Amino acid sequence: MRQVRVLASQIGESVDGNREVRIYGTHNYHLAHFSQILGKLFTIRLNIFQQKFLMKFINNFLNQLPPIMFYAVGGVLVIQGHLSMGALVAALTAYKDLVAPWKSFWRTTSSIRMPRFATNRFWKTLIHRILFSRYRLSKTNRRASTATSA
Incomplete structure (x- = not known):
């Protein structure tokens, strides 16, 4: 969230100083800086996405593990005649x-x-x-x- 605010403030500064950016020819510098910030935002979102789906995977795995264990262990016990x-x-x-x-x-x-x-x-x-x-x-x-x- 902090990175988004930083990007928004810097875009606002660039829009306010648009004339100076054109006069001094620093638009490439500003574009590179914005690209760097957008890259950081993308990395943050990708990490959140990966953590979210890792948690979903672990939750689904743990929800499905006990029935599989019942079938596996119970099946062995039924075959052996103990259950x-x-x-x-x-x-x-x-x-x-x-x-x-x-x-x-x-x-x-x-x-x-x-x-x-x-x-x-x-x-x-x-x-x-x-x-x-x-x-x-x-x-x-x-x-x-x-x-x-x-």
Whole structure:
């Protein structure tokens, strides 16, 4: 975001000084400078893009790993005779039914945390404004009392 602001301010300066840029022939310098900043912005966006899709990949991989492990380990146990096919199907069904309550739980806890943070911020701002306004009023009252007494 900082880089975007820098680019915007420099474009504004170049537009304001367009006449000087043409007179002194520094347009190639300005174009090279803008290209450098745009390259930095592209690199930042590319890094964000790569991190975003790496996180998506890891999330999808971890979501798909337990059923694969159930099939692999459970299949070996069924073949060896240590586990029945019904028990393996029951475990897979229980796992699939377990995901929805966890998602609901995380949504609920995240929705509870956010208003609490906003409420704390509201009260801190309100108290600060009240204290600041009292300080400002007491300061103006002192000035008024010194002006009337003089």
